[in-house]
Amino acid sequence: MTHVKSLLSRQELIGLLVVAALIFVVMPLSMDIFRLNLFGKYLTYAFVAIGLVLCWGKGGILSLGQGVFFGLGGYCMAMYLKLEASTPEATAIQSTPGIPDFMDWNQITSLPWFWEPFNSLTFTLLAILVIPTLFAFVIGAAMFKRRVGGVYFAIITQAIAAILTILIIGQQGYTGGVNGITDLRTLKGWDIRTDEAKYVLYYVNGGLLIAVLLLSQFVLKSKLGRLLVAVRDKEDRVRFSGYDVSNIKIFVFCFAAVLSAIGGAMFTLQVGFMSPSFVGIVPSIEMVIFCAVGGRLSIFGAVYGTLLVNWAKTTFSEIFPELWLFGLGGLFIAVVLVFPNGLSGLYRSYLAPLVDRLISRGGSSYPPEPASPPPDLDGEANAKPAE
Amino acid sequence: MKRLKDLIDHRLSRRSVLSGTAAAAMLATASTFAPAFADDVNTTGLAVTDDTVKVGILHSVTGTMAISETGSVQAEKLAIEQINAMGGVLGRKIEYIQEDGASDWPTFAEKAKKLLVNDKVAAVFGCWTSASRKAVLPVFEQYNGMLYYPTFYEGLEQSPNVIYTGQEATQQIIAGIDWVAKEKGAKSFYLLGSDYIWPRTSNKIARKHIEKLGLKVVGEEYYPLGHTQFNSVINKIKLKKPDVIYAIVVGGSNVAFYKQLKAAGIDMTKEKPLLLTISVTEDEIRGIGGENIEGAYAAMKYFQSLDNENNAEFVKSFKEMWGDDIVIGDVTQAAYLGPWLWKAAVEKAGSFDIDKVRLASPGIELTTAPEGYVRVHENHHLWSKTRIGLAKPDGQYELVYETTDLMEPDPFPEGYQ
Numbered sequence: 001m002t003h004v005k006s007l008l009s010r011q012e013l014i015g016l017l018v019v020a021a022l023i024f025v026v027m028p029l030s031m032d033i034f035r036l037n038l039f040g041k042y043l044t045y046a047f048v049a050i051g052l053v054l055c056w057g058k059g060g061i062l063s064l065g066q067g068v069f070f071g072l073g074g075y076c077m078a079m080y081l082k083l084e085a086s087t088p089e090a091t092a093i094q095s096t097p098g099i100p101d102f103m104d105w106n107q108i109t110s111l112p113w114f115w116e117p118f119n120s121l122t123f124t125l126l127a128i129l130v131i132p133t134l135f136a137f138v139i140g141a142a143m144f145k146r147r148v149g150g151v152y153f154a155i156i157t158q159a160i161a162a163i164l165t166i167l168i169i170g171q172q173g174y175t176g177g178v179n180g181i182t183d184l185r186t187l188k189g190w191d192i193r194t195d196e197a198k199y200v201l202y203y204v205n206g207g208l209l210i211a212v213l214l215l216s217q218f219v220l221k222s223k224l225g226r227l228l229v230a231v232r233d234k235e236d237r238v239r240f241s242g243y244d245v246s247n248i249k250i251f252v253f254c255f256a257a258v259l260s261a262i263g264g265a266m267f268t269l270q271v272g273f274m275s276p277s278f279v280g281i282v283p284s285i286e287m288v289i290f291c292a293v294g295g296r297l298s299i300f301g302a303v304y305g306t307l308l309v310n311w312a313k314t315t316f317s318e319i320f321p322e323l324w325l326f327g328l329g330g331l332f333i334a335v336v337l338v339f340p341n342g343l344s345g346l347y348r349s350y351l352a353p354l355v356d357r358l359i360s361r362g363g364s365s366y367p368p369e370p371a372s373p374p375p376d377l378d379g380e381a382n383a384k385p386a387e
Numbered sequence: 388m389k390r391l392k393d394l395i396d397h398r399l400s401r402r403s404v405l406s407g408t409a410a411a412a413m414l415a416t417a418s419t420f421a422p423a424f425a426d427d428v429n430t431t432g433l434a435v436t437d438d439t440v441k442v443g444i445l446h447s448v449t450g451t452m453a454i455s456e457t458g459s460v461q462a463e464k465l466a467i468e469q470i471n472a473m474g475g476v477l478g479r480k481i482e483y484i485q486e487d488g489a490s491d492w493p494t495f496a497e498k499a500k501k502l503l504v505n506d507k508v509a510a511v512f513g514c515w516t517s518a519s520r521k522a523v524l525p526v527f528e529q530y531n532g533m534l535y536y537p538t539f540y541e542g543l544e545q546s547p548n549v550i551y552t553g554q555e556a557t558q559q560i561i562a563g564i565d566w567v568a569k570e571k572g573a574k575s576f577y578l579l580g581s582d583y584i585w586p587r588t589s590n591k592i593a594r595k596h597i598e599k600l601g602l603k604v605v606g607e608e609y610y611p612l613g614h615t616q617f618n619s620v621i622n623k624i625k626l627k628k629p630d631v632i633y634a635i636v637v638g639g640s641n642v643a644f645y646k647q648l649k650a651a652g653i654d655m656t657k658e659k660p661l662l663l664t665i666s667v668t669e670d671e672i673r674g675i676g677g678e679n680i681e682g683a684y685a686a687m688k689y690f691q692s693l694d695n696e697n698n699a700e701f702v703k704s705f706k707e708m709w710g711d712d713i714v715i716g717d718v719t720q721a722a723y724l725g726p727w728l729w730k731a732a733v734e735k736a737g738s739f740d741i742d743k744v745r746l747a748s749p750g751i752e753l754t755t756a757p758e759g760y761v762r763v764h765e766n767h768h769l770w771s772k773t774r775i776g777l778a779k780p781d782g783q784y785e786l787v788y789e790t791t792d793l794m795e796p797d798p799f800p801e802g803y804q
Binding site for chain 2: 102107166277278
């Protein structure tokens, strides 16, 4: 019990349980598999949004290039699945059977060396975690050690997103180009396109998301989490206290990258393809919007923000195929004007006190909290916006 | 079991109706396509009722591709309206569900799935770029849908779930190169294009054919989509002095390319170098400006200026529905064919079932096509003529040549499969 308590305040525990109930009970019961699969796709973006809460909301590092890591994770997964789908039998019509179809279209006659290791699932799973981390580490080390921050950092991440997109599109023989890697079929012989597979993947995705929420919460509650907020609010003071600010920043940037990559890999599995349109500037900024709508200070808010924006996108575009972008634009303007702290800000100012009162009146099984309320909640809601 | 019982009920009820005198009268007057019971023409649960059938329209109406795809949407809606005015398909009015692909390939896949799984549409008319087609292809194959795809494209594909109403690369390229070689005495070519699969594959086919004719390729270059600085390639062209600039630049890049070409003093109205393109339709010329592309040649299967009765009728109804200042390009016409080809296949099959429509499709002919006569090949592409047009300052093409025979579609040309 004490472990749980130190990790999650009562409010946060409720938040976590609500998210879990939503993912595991409400949605599967209320949706057919098509909608549920869509919902699963939205949830993969939530991984990125949670990463951004840590990186941007808590750490003050605005990255406009999270699509890069989402893409790296997604492409690693897609490469494995594509190789499995490109058996010599399935590709007998090609001039070189046994290599992915887009390579054959580009007159490549043997599998490039960097594709070879992706024949192994173990390697692929490791690569999904390691490659984005390494990449983020290199970027982070290069930037933060030189004390590049704020707007400059945002611009550089954006440039990296643009560069990677151009690279993928330009090297179409090796990457599938603008089409991306499509027509993915099986994972170790298990057909990922069937309805049962979609249910399984949905639950795996949901489970991972809860795990990631807990892990993020753990980081935030640790000393490191406190330092992170301190770095955001007064970087120099942390530095003068003897901490290495750049290491803290590098860590959180890498952490956010790994989360994005996990989301990307789950995306590929559930949607069945990966393309450069998830890597570039626009999707990266969209991901920041998910986070902003949710309220960039709350990891639970990020999940809801992602779901709300994507749900709105799908619904508006189905009802008004020619006008839906205006609806979505209106939503963003409303967020900025009416509730700048996003959904979680709304929750904190209106719902949370109510919930608190209800719990204390009902007499919870937890002993009452010691005098101070969860300290960072109120403090942060009023904190000045980070750059 | 319930399914079987329903079937028997229907058969019984039909027999009992048929035995009546009313039925005799009905039989006497019925056309070949008299409405049959929904279950008989639809055994797989598509959205077909006794008097309606649902189809999907899936194009980008927002985002960068909207400017190109809007014409296709308009053409498909026109065809559907005309078919409905004629009494629909198998006696059923077509109702369309339009979805926006938003110029975003994953969105295309999502919406395609929605149309097939949720709405259970009997056919989908849609997609424009190859990337969007590649994204929806697995969806159509998995859920067994039928897609009518209107754009000229690179080939190397033949899906049982797609009917390709535009030309594949060899149809467009070979006749065009033969023509410039024979009529214009062209000996050397400079190939350039936007950097993605269609221009690259097309140029490979072009290069192979040029070399087969014993002629020379003096340069080949690619630029990213959306690229707007063509000065370096224009300088190289001036240096190498090719007889033909073979350009497959797409989208917004076209505007910059042709303006810079003109500004650099390359006058396409002169005999050399001449410019042959397979990517600029009347729609693109609106953006480029007729005066900037005057004198260029285009090889495709349809121009708005084609002089035949079908086309006059088509252009007239198109303008009535969508306004006088509209232009109609190759892809728009190909999109217009989609609903008509589907109607013909459904009526030949006597059923909306995808499998039966697929079997019925090869051999379907349209004599009313604006481009003239077309026929569906066993490989799901169309037999069609290839035409060469000369760009005029008013933004229209003037027909200067058309192949005498229909060109056979060959999506897997020798050496490229």
